Amino acid sequence: MMKHSIAVLPGDGIGNEVVPAALEVLHTLADLHGGVKFETTSFPWNCDYYLEHGKMMPDDGLSILKDFEAIFLGAIGDPSKVPDHVSLWGLLIKIRREFEQVINVRPAKLMQGIQSPLTSPKDFDLIVVRENSEGEYSEIGGRIFRGDDEIAIQNNIFSRRGVERAMRYAFQLAQKRRNHVTSATKSNGIVYTMPFWDEVFQQVKTEYPDVQTSSYHIDALAAFFVQRPQVFDVIVASNLFGDILTDIGAAIMGSIGVAPAANINLNGKYPSMFEPVHGSAPDICGRGIANPIGQIWTLKMMLDHLGLDELGSVLLDAIEGVTNDGIKTPDVGGKASTQEVVEGIIARLR
Ligand code: NAI
Ligand code: MG
Numbered sequence: 001m002m003k004h005s006i007a008v009l010p011g012d013g014i015g016n017e018v019v020p021a022a023l024e025v026l027h028t029l030a031d032l033h034g035g036v037k038f039e040t041t042s043f044p045w046n047c048d049y050y051l052e053h054g055k056m057m058p059d060d061g062l063s064i065l066k067d068f069e070a071i072f073l074g075a076i077g078d079p080s081k082v083p084d085h086v087s088l089w090g091l092l093i094k095i096r097r098e099f100e101q102v103i104n105v106r107p108a109k110l111m112q113g114i115q116s117p118l119t120s121p122k123d124f125d126l127i128v129v130r131e132n133s134e135g136e137y138s139e140i141g142g143r144i145f146r147g148d149d150e151i152a153i154q155n156n157i158f159s160r161r162g163v164e165r166a167m168r169y170a171f172q173l174a175q176k177r178r179n180h181v182t183s184a185t186k187s188n189g190i191v192y193t194m195p196f197w198d199e200v201f202q203q204v205k206t207e208y209p210d211v212q213t214s215s216y217h218i219d220a221l222a223a224f225f226v227q228r229p230q231v232f233d234v235i236v237a238s239n240l241f242g243d244i245l246t247d248i249g250a251a252i253m254g255s256i257g258v259a260p261a262a263n264i265n266l267n268g269k270y271p272s273m274f275e276p277v278h279g280s281a282p283d284i285c286g287r288g289i290a291n292p293i294g295q296i297w298t299l300k301m302m303l304d305h306l307g308l309d310e311l312g313s314v315l316l317d318a319i320e321g322v323t324n325d326g327i328k329t330p331d332v333g334g335k336a337s338t339q340e341v342v343e344g345i346i347a348r349l350r
Helices: 015-033 047-053 061-065 084-098 160-175 193-205 218-227 239-253 293-305 309-324 338-349
Strands: 002-011 036-042 070-075 101-109 125-131 141-144 151-154 180-185 212-217 234-237 262-265 272-274
Touching: 002 015, 015 036, 015 070, 015 293, 015 309, 015 338, 047 084, 061 084, 070 293, 084 101, 101 160, 101 239, 101 293, 125 160, 125 239, 160 180, 160 193, 160 234, 180 193, 180 218, 180 239, 193 212, 212 218, 218 239, 234 239, 262 293, 272 293, 293 309, 293 338, 309 338
Parallel strands: 002 036, 002 070, 070 272, 125 234, 180 212, 180 234
Antiparallel strands: 101 125, 101 262, 141 151, 262 272
16 A cells, blocks of 8 residues: 655635535545555645734744655645735745756646637647746846936856756656747846756757657747647747746636646655646635535645656546536636535446
């Protein structure tokens, strides 16, 4: 019997609706499979915890989480209780940074039964691998003078180590998929870091001769995501470019409520963290209509990461079976509740 220890952080708002829903699915999968068990431990660290304790998690929070194999997170943030920058930096960003989760992975695909806003959507199925630790989001730079003389400088950081590991991750992922990697660049306008990015891409690609490659400037690539997303398999991008592309990816799927994500630690020193793209959705919280698919697809990403790819594929098939049957929450044009979608998925798994 393989046991996996998972730390669960439902967080705020609909996190407390979609995370328990996803755990029901997880335990069903384990029951059906037989050879695997998930030991889930839930931690109540969220904005209510902050109101009581003056912090988002206990001082030894990170050392508690460190020993788990993976972290499964809902959403953090409730601006009616705690300012967003306090809740975000007090928990989510702390985990991503301290646990060296240097890659952010976000798939997007046309889901059966869910309408894409694209007018003639083709059958796209892509994954963006976003460098998650450096690039444009650096803390190096500064501001000087005020008024008409004011100057702001923000430095981009691209290290060979950081770029290579993101690219290698993308190539290895492509080898498990359709063997194609696209690089998001802008070496025509950004004359130091992006030519460096291109050079590293050319070097890394020689390590994976079986994988086809292409390279586009980010502006054109953003347009292609809308015009012909079906041509892409894996896309590797810097922190900023990846951030923008993944929002387009979520948008063309039809709802932020279905989009999954993973923050991956590559050196094995700390756990990776799996969380949907959406936030705590205070506007629909408590009504039982939150779409659980983003959280459940996130679960599939966690299963893949734990080496349980077969369970992951079975789960994705069950999700699409249910959307194809029209059992859908209101954000994707249906009338079903969170619980009805979950029951549909569980019924299909059984
Ligand atoms: P949001 O993603 O929570 O909501 C945006 C819109 O999408 C809302 O209309 C919401 O009802 C809808 N929506 C989101 N998830 C849905 C789902 N599963 N099913 C159906 N509809 C869904 O973003 P918003 O409103 O900007 O942020 C709310 C709070 O969440 C803030 O405190 C924000 O900081 C936090 N947040 C946290 C994130 C995280 O934990 N990673 C990510 C994004 C926002
Ligand atoms: Mg974003």
